[in-house]
Amino acid sequence: QKEVEQNSGPLSVPEGAIASLNCTYSDRVSQSFFWYRQYSGKSPELIMSIYSNGDKEDGRFTAQLNKASQYVSLLIRDSQPSDSATYLCAVNIDTGGFKTIFGAGTRLFVKA
Amino acid sequence: DARVTQTPRHKVTEMGQEVTMRCQPILGHNTVFWYRQTMMQGLELLAYFRNRAPLDDSGMPKDRFSAEMPDATLATLKIQPSEPRDSAVYFCASGFGQGYEQYFGPGTRLTVT
Numbered sequence: 001q002k003e004v005e006q007n008s009g010p011l012s013v014p015e016g017a018i019a020s021l022n023c024t025y026s027d028r029v030s031q032s033f034f035w036y037r038q039y040s041g042k043s044p045e046l047i048m049s050i051y052s053n054g055d056k057e058d059g060r061f062t063a064q065l066n067k068a069s070q071y072v073s074l075l076i077r078d079s080q081p082s083d084s085a086t087y088l089c090a091v092n093i094d095t096g097g098f099k100t101i102f103g104a105g106t107r108l109f110v111k112a
Numbered sequence: 113d114a115r116v117t118q119t120p121r122h123k124v125t126e127m128g129q130e131v132t133m134r135c136q137p138i139l140g141h142n143t144v145f146w147y148r149q150t151m152m153q154g155l156e157l158l159a160y161f162r163n164r165a166p167l168d169d170s171g172m173p174k175d176r177f178s179a180e181m182p183d184a185t186l187a188t189l190k191i192q193p194s195e196p197r198d199s200a201v202y203f204c205a206s207g208f209g210q211g212y213e214q215y216f217g218p219g220t221r222l223t224v225t
Contacts, residue, residue: 034212043203043216045216046215049213100145100214102156103154104154105154
Protein backbone atom coordinates (compact mmCIF):
# COMPACT_ATOMS: atom_id res chain seq x y z
CA GLN A 1 0.00 0.00 0.00
CA LYS A 2 1.29 3.43 -0.95
CA GLU A 3 1.86 5.76 1.98
CA VAL A 4 -0.09 8.63 0.41
CA GLU A 5 -2.78 7.79 -2.11
CA GLN A 6 -4.69 10.02 -4.46
CA ASN A 7 -6.98 9.31 -7.36
CA SER A 8 -4.92 10.20 -10.42
CA GLY A 9 -7.94 11.49 -12.29
CA PRO A 10 -8.45 13.32 -14.44
CA LEU A 11 -11.25 14.94 -12.50
CA SER A 12 -13.34 17.09 -14.78
CA VAL A 13 -15.77 19.70 -13.44
CA PRO A 14 -17.65 22.54 -15.11
CA GLU A 15 -16.73 26.12 -14.40
CA GLY A 16 -18.40 27.38 -11.23
CA ALA A 17 -18.80 23.91 -9.70
CA ILE A 18 -17.15 22.53 -6.57
CA ALA A 19 -14.12 20.33 -7.16
CA SER A 20 -13.45 17.74 -4.46
CA LEU A 21 -9.98 16.18 -4.20
CA ASN A 22 -9.23 13.40 -1.78
CA CYS A 23 -6.11 11.91 -0.22
CA THR A 24 -5.57 9.03 2.18
CA TYR A 25 -2.44 8.22 4.12
CA SER A 26 -1.27 5.12 5.86
CA ASP A 27 0.98 6.33 8.67
CA ARG A 28 -0.88 7.19 11.85
CA VAL A 29 1.98 9.33 13.17
CA SER A 30 1.54 11.77 10.29
CA GLN A 31 1.42 15.22 11.78
CA SER A 32 0.94 17.84 9.14
CA PHE A 33 -0.77 17.90 5.79
CA PHE A 34 -0.49 20.05 2.72
CA TRP A 35 -1.97 20.63 -0.68
CA TYR A 36 0.22 21.82 -3.52
CA ARG A 37 -0.87 22.87 -6.97
CA GLN A 38 1.37 22.12 -9.93
CA TYR A 39 0.73 23.52 -13.38
CA SER A 40 2.18 21.60 -16.29
CA GLY A 41 5.90 22.29 -16.60
CA LYS A 42 6.00 24.31 -13.39
CA SER A 43 7.01 23.67 -9.80
CA PRO A 44 4.63 22.74 -6.98
CA GLU A 45 3.05 25.71 -5.23
CA LEU A 46 1.78 25.50 -1.65
CA ILE A 47 -1.89 26.40 -1.46
CA MET A 48 -3.10 24.97 1.87
CA SER A 49 -1.73 23.53 5.07
CA ILE A 50 -3.72 21.87 7.84
CA TYR A 51 -2.51 20.52 11.14
CA SER A 52 -5.59 19.63 13.19
CA ASN A 53 -8.87 17.86 12.59
CA GLY A 54 -11.66 19.83 10.97
CA ASP A 55 -11.94 22.36 8.20
CA LYS A 56 -9.67 25.20 7.23
CA GLU A 57 -10.85 27.77 4.72
CA ASP A 58 -8.80 30.15 2.61
CA GLY A 59 -10.71 32.00 -0.08
CA ARG A 60 -12.21 29.47 -2.47
CA PHE A 61 -10.21 26.62 -0.93
CA THR A 62 -11.21 24.47 2.03
CA ALA A 63 -8.99 21.75 3.43
CA GLN A 64 -10.56 19.04 5.57
CA LEU A 65 -8.66 16.69 7.85
CA ASN A 66 -9.89 13.56 9.60
CA LYS A 67 -7.03 11.86 11.41
CA ALA A 68 -9.17 9.01 12.70
CA SER A 69 -10.05 8.03 9.14
CA GLN A 70 -6.64 9.06 7.83
CA TYR A 71 -7.86 11.24 5.04
CA VAL A 72 -7.45 14.81 3.97
CA SER A 73 -9.43 16.55 1.26
CA LEU A 74 -9.42 19.79 -0.67
CA LEU A 75 -12.55 21.53 -1.89
CA ILE A 76 -12.35 24.22 -4.53
CA ARG A 77 -15.48 26.32 -4.73
CA ASP A 78 -16.51 28.24 -7.84
CA SER A 79 -13.93 26.37 -9.90
CA GLN A 80 -12.24 28.37 -12.64
CA PRO A 81 -10.41 27.19 -15.77
CA SER A 82 -7.25 28.60 -14.15
CA ASP A 83 -7.64 25.97 -11.42
CA SER A 84 -6.86 23.28 -14.00
CA ALA A 85 -3.66 21.70 -12.69
CA THR A 86 -2.36 18.69 -10.81
CA TYR A 87 -3.00 18.81 -7.07
CA LEU A 88 -0.48 17.07 -4.85
CA CYS A 89 -1.24 15.94 -1.33
CA ALA A 90 1.77 15.93 1.00
CA VAL A 91 2.12 14.42 4.44
CA ASN A 92 4.89 15.19 6.92
CA ILE A 93 6.00 12.70 9.49
CA ASP A 94 8.32 13.97 12.21
CA THR A 95 9.20 11.38 14.79
CA GLY A 96 12.80 12.33 15.37
CA GLY A 97 13.43 11.71 11.70
CA PHE A 98 11.65 14.01 9.30
CA LYS A 99 9.95 12.63 6.24
CA THR A 100 7.81 14.26 3.58
CA ILE A 101 5.77 12.04 1.33
CA PHE A 102 3.90 13.30 -1.69
CA GLY A 103 1.00 11.60 -3.36
CA ALA A 104 1.10 11.06 -7.10
CA GLY A 105 -1.36 13.89 -7.65
CA THR A 106 -4.84 14.34 -9.06
CA ARG A 107 -5.25 16.09 -12.40
CA LEU A 108 -8.12 18.55 -12.39
CA PHE A 109 -9.74 19.97 -15.51
CA VAL A 110 -12.20 22.81 -15.17
CA LYS A 111 -14.28 23.19 -18.33
CA ALA A 112 -15.33 26.68 -19.36
CA ASP B 113 9.29 38.88 -3.93
CA ALA B 114 11.19 36.12 -2.10
CA ARG B 115 11.74 33.03 -4.20
CA VAL B 116 13.89 29.94 -4.30
CA THR B 117 16.27 30.09 -7.24
CA GLN B 118 17.88 27.16 -9.01
CA THR B 119 20.57 26.90 -11.63
CA PRO B 120 20.85 25.70 -14.28
CA ARG B 121 17.24 25.50 -15.43
CA HIS B 122 18.08 22.94 -18.07
CA LYS B 123 21.02 20.59 -18.40
CA VAL B 124 21.79 18.07 -21.10
CA THR B 125 24.82 15.89 -20.53
CA GLU B 126 26.31 12.61 -21.57
CA MET B 127 26.36 9.52 -19.42
CA GLY B 128 29.35 9.46 -17.11
CA GLN B 129 29.66 13.23 -16.76
CA GLU B 130 29.41 15.09 -13.49
CA VAL B 131 26.35 17.26 -12.93
CA THR B 132 26.09 19.99 -10.32
CA MET B 133 22.81 21.70 -9.50
CA ARG B 134 22.61 24.76 -7.28
CA CYS B 135 19.89 26.22 -5.14
CA GLN B 136 19.54 29.50 -3.29
CA PRO B 137 16.88 29.20 -0.59
CA ILE B 138 14.63 32.05 0.44
CA LEU B 139 16.53 34.41 2.74
CA GLY B 140 15.81 33.48 6.34
CA HIS B 141 14.69 29.95 5.58
CA ASN B 142 16.72 27.38 7.50
CA THR B 143 15.44 24.15 5.97
CA VAL B 144 16.30 23.02 2.46
CA PHE B 145 15.02 20.03 0.55
CA TRP B 146 16.03 18.32 -2.68
CA TYR B 147 13.40 16.43 -4.68
CA ARG B 148 13.36 14.53 -7.93
CA GLN B 149 10.24 14.29 -10.06
CA THR B 150 9.57 11.81 -12.85
CA MET B 151 6.38 10.67 -14.51
CA MET B 152 6.84 7.17 -13.18
CA GLN B 153 7.87 7.88 -9.59
CA GLY B 154 6.31 11.25 -8.94
CA LEU B 155 7.95 13.58 -6.44
CA GLU B 156 10.62 11.88 -4.32
CA LEU B 157 12.50 13.41 -1.41
CA LEU B 158 16.23 12.94 -1.91
CA ALA B 159 17.72 14.88 1.01
CA TYR B 160 17.09 17.69 3.41
CA PHE B 161 19.05 20.07 5.59
CA ARG B 162 18.17 22.06 8.65
CA ASN B 163 20.48 24.90 9.68
CA ARG B 164 22.90 23.61 7.00
CA ALA B 165 23.22 20.21 8.69
CA PRO B 166 22.20 17.19 6.62
CA LEU B 167 19.39 15.44 8.47
CA ASP B 168 18.33 12.79 6.03
CA ASP B 169 19.64 11.68 2.67
CA SER B 170 18.13 8.21 2.68
CA GLY B 171 16.32 8.93 -0.56
CA MET B 172 19.54 9.44 -2.49
CA PRO B 173 21.60 6.80 -4.31
CA LYS B 174 24.68 7.21 -2.15
CA ASP B 175 27.16 5.86 -4.64
CA ARG B 176 26.64 8.66 -7.13
CA PHE B 177 24.68 11.46 -5.49
CA SER B 178 25.88 13.95 -2.91
CA ALA B 179 24.23 16.99 -1.37
CA GLU B 180 25.87 19.82 0.55
CA MET B 181 25.17 23.24 1.99
CA PRO B 182 28.45 25.14 2.00
CA ASP B 183 26.68 28.18 3.42
CA ALA B 184 23.18 29.34 4.30
CA THR B 185 22.58 30.79 0.86
CA LEU B 186 23.70 27.84 -1.26
CA ALA B 187 22.75 24.19 -1.51
CA THR B 188 24.25 21.87 -4.09
CA LEU B 189 23.29 18.48 -5.49
CA LYS B 190 25.92 16.57 -7.43
CA ILE B 191 25.66 13.46 -9.53
CA GLN B 192 28.88 11.70 -10.47
CA PRO B 193 28.83 9.78 -12.73
CA SER B 194 25.47 10.58 -14.27
CA GLU B 195 23.32 7.88 -15.88
CA PRO B 196 20.34 8.06 -18.25
CA ARG B 197 18.02 6.95 -15.42
CA ASP B 198 18.90 10.17 -13.59
CA SER B 199 16.96 12.13 -16.21
CA ALA B 200 14.28 14.00 -14.27
CA VAL B 201 13.33 17.39 -12.93
CA TYR B 202 15.16 18.21 -9.73
CA PHE B 203 13.50 20.64 -7.36
CA CYS B 204 14.90 22.48 -4.42
CA ALA B 205 12.51 23.74 -1.74
CA SER B 206 13.06 25.77 1.39
CA GLY B 207 11.15 26.32 4.59
CA PHE B 208 11.38 28.04 7.93
CA GLY B 209 11.59 26.47 11.36
CA GLN B 210 10.55 22.87 11.13
CA GLY B 211 10.21 23.45 7.41
CA TYR B 212 6.78 21.98 7.20
CA GLU B 213 5.58 24.49 4.61
CA GLN B 214 7.89 24.18 1.66
CA TYR B 215 8.44 26.67 -1.14
CA PHE B 216 9.75 25.23 -4.35
CA GLY B 217 12.21 26.59 -6.84
CA PRO B 218 11.59 26.40 -10.61
CA GLY B 219 13.53 23.16 -10.96
CA THR B 220 16.42 21.89 -13.05
CA ARG B 221 15.42 19.68 -15.96
CA LEU B 222 18.21 17.15 -16.40
CA THR B 223 18.61 14.98 -19.46
CA VAL B 224 21.37 12.39 -19.50
CA THR B 225 22.00 10.81 -22.90
